[in-house]
Amino acid sequence: MNIVVCVKYVPDATADRQFESDNTVDRVGVDGLLSELDEYAVEQALQLREKREGEDIEITALCVGPEKAVDAIRKALQMGADKGVHVVDDAIAGSDSVATSLVLAKAREKIGAEKKVDLVMTGMASTDASMSVIPAMLAERLELPQVTFASVVESQGEVFRVRRDGDTATEIVEGRLPMVLSVTDQTGEARYPSFKGIMAAKKKPLETWALSDIGVEADQVGLSASWTAVEGTEARPPRTQGEIVTDEDGSGATALVDFLASKKFI
Amino acid sequence: MSEILVLVDHVDGAVRKPTLELLTLARRLGEPSAVFIGDASQGADTLAKHGAEKIYVVDDAEIKPYLVAPKAEALQQLVEKTGAAAVLIPSSAEGKEIAGRLAIKIGSGVITDAVDITSDGGTPVATQSVFAGNFTVTGKVTKGTPIITVKPNSAAPEEVGAAGTQEQVSVTISDAAKTAKVIKSEPRKATGRPELTEAAIVVSGGRGTGGDFAPVEGFADALGAAVGASRAAVDSGWMPHAFQVGQTGKTVSPQLYVAAGISGAIQHRAGMQTSKTIVAINKDEEAPLFELVDFGVVGDLHKVLPAATEAVNARKG
Structure with missing residues (x-):
């Protein structure tokens, strides 16, 4: 089985994230890393290989992003992915979800030209834009079954059966390979790279492709080709800390209820 | 038009x-x-x-x-x-x-x-x-x-x-x-409380509940609020994922958000930071969530919430 896991390089959510003057996300001035939510996809790919002992399963980490984004691929390789593909091209900067899904789909086609791709995996969302639309867009572009937001993944042969926790119901969704599969953070903690994994990752193949390698024109991507435009960004004024009381013999509850009453919540 | x-x-x-x-x-x-x-x-x-x-x-x-x-x-x-x-x-x-x-x-x-x-x-x-x-x-x-x-x-x-x-x-x-077939669908059980993302008031519990959500639910019911949970509480199996507030759960923006026993990691803040009024109850006065609150109580939620619930119910008469 040939698995491609899409991984995104994002600004660290715990750092001071900012926008550039052209309203794109600052991906250089803030430390970046493999999106936490994509780690779950890498983890599920690795678990699939462990569960399906004896099968020949290859895992490729695919990343679209600036040069520094190679760190996201490295992390996936350290966790246990076999190969990396990094699509990097100055023209890509500022791409919206529609353009990004095009680049990912074309890169998957090129990977598939060498060896048929059975499974495209992603996290449930990125931790920066948090749109959650890339898996659905990939399924649309690649004309593959969309099995998404999986919180539990089970498979037998070519049939995958997942649990999807929706807003109003929990569903069991079934699809057959080849497919696009996105997994949530409920699938289980992602492993930390071991020392052995970190050393092994250095020797794993990592290819760097430009847009011309995957048959995408520069004018199909980037900020100018984006189908959406950010008009303005504004930092929310920081919240100012209100009163903090320390509870002593019930005084906390009284003060709390007085506060809620003063705000007319009671 | x-x-x-x-x-x-x-x-x-x-x-x-x-x-x-x-x-x-x-x-x-x-x-x-x-x-x-x-x-x-x-x-x-x-x-x-x-x-x-x-x-x-x-x-x-x-x-x-x-x-x-x-x-x-x-x-x-x-x-x-x-x-x-x-x-x-x-x-x-x-x-x-x-x-x-x-x-x-x-x-x-x-x-x-x-x-x-x-x-x-x-x-x-x-x-x-x-x-x-x-x-x-x-x-x-x-x-x-x-x-x-x-x-x-x-x-x-x-x-x-x-x-x-x-x-x-x-x-x-x-x-x-x-090609992607829904082979089974199990509707979520009605809780009798307002829908989390639609509620005017949300009362959430975290690690500090130690798994006992009764004080959180009691206070929520006194206020007519929805009940939420932090990821730590969901990961511990104390509450179903549908109740999770935060980056990988629901984003809520109610008039009042009450966080009990939630320290306030960035992932949780992402789900509630735009709430109009924020109140926190936590034993740890260093909890980062206190930085955001309009009102905070440093204390044990298991004592503060039941007493507050009683007081709210008394005021309602």
């Missing part, structure tokens, strides 16, 4: 509140037309009452058993048929996926998780809250028919009384859209 399509979110025919908010927002842009996928007999009146001039009913048994893709196809055919000026979709996981597929199908830009929509000469301008609520972003779709998904609580639904003329629409669902 141009037509604005609003995809109706419903549970077995009962229209959910966010759809009514979307109809209100759609009226700022043009004439709202509801798109009802399923049996509209129960919901049509509600939709008309909240501004739907037309209701396109796609009652096709071929859609229901499959995930997302057939709904995107149905919407595509309606956009082409009506020449709609924009499509508004509730920002659920499914709504966003429908929006994503529709964007590719009709060659249009998509904006997700809007918290407000205004009109710039009929062109929708969407407001989003990003980076854990630290930034407000406004944006437009610049190509095709704007597709915007909108979060719950983005507008107060207005009753305006519209025609609500129903039109049965038949759509063609491709075989390619019928």
Whole structure:
């Protein structure tokens, strides 16, 4: 089985994230890393290989992003992915979800030209834009079954059966390979790279492709080709800390209820 | 006036509140037309009452058993048929996926998780809250028919009384859209409390509950609030994932958010930071959430909440 896991390089959510003057996300001035939510996809790919002992399963980490984004691929390789593909091209900067899904789909086609791709995996969302639309867009572009937001993944042969926790119901969704599969953070903690994994990752193949390698024109991507435009960004004024009381013999509850009453919540 | 399509979110025919908010927002842009996928007999009146001039009913048994893709196809055919000026979709996981597929199908830009929509000469301008609520972003779709998904609580639904003329629409669902099959669906049990994302007040519990949510639930019920949980509480198995507030759970923006025994990691703050008033109860005075609060109690939630519940109930008489 040939698995491609899409991984995104994002600004660290715990750092001071900012926008550039052209309203794109600052991906250089803030430390970046493999999106936490994509780690779950890498983890599920690795678990699939462990569960399906004896099968020949290859895992490729695919990343679209600036040069520094190679760190996201490295992390996936350290966790246990076999190969990396990094699509990097100055023209890509500022791409919206529609353009990004095009680049990912074309890169998957090129990977598939060498060896048929059975499974495209992603996290449930990125931790920066948090749109959650890339898996659905990939399924649309690649004309593959969309099995998404999986919180539990089970498979037998070519049939995958997942649990999807929706807003109003929990569903069991079934699809057959080849497919696009996105997994949530409920699938289980992602492993930390071991020392052995970190050393092994250095020797794993990592290819760097430009847009011309995957048959995408520069004018199909980037900020100018984006189908959406950010008009303005504004930092929310920081919240100012209100009163903090320390509870002593019930005084906390009284003060709390007085506060809620003063705000007319009671 | 141009037509604005609003995809109706419903549970077995009962229209959910966010759809009514979307109809209100759609009226700022043009004439709202509801798109009802399923049996509209129960919901049509509600939709008309909240501004739907037309209701396109796609009652096709071929859609229901499959995930997302057939709904995107149905919407595509309606956009082409009506020449709609924009499509508004509730920002659920499914709504966003429908929006994503529709964007590719009709060659249009998509904006997700809007918290407000205004009109710039009929062109929708969407407001989003990003980076854990630290930034407000406004944006437009610049190509095709704007597709915007909108979060719950983005507008107060207005009753305006519209025609609500129903039109049965038949759509063609491709075989390619019928590849991810929903083989079982188990509705979430009703809790009797307000829906988490729609509630005016939310009371959430975290690690500090130690697994005992009774004080949190008691206080929530006294205030008529929804109950939420931090990821730590969900990961510990104390509450189902549907109750999780935060980056990978629900984003809430109520009038009042009460956090009990929640330290306030960035992932949690991302889900509640835009709440109007924030209150925290925590034993640890160093808990980062205290930095955001309008009012905080350093104390044991197991003592503070039951006493506060009693006091609230006493005041209500």
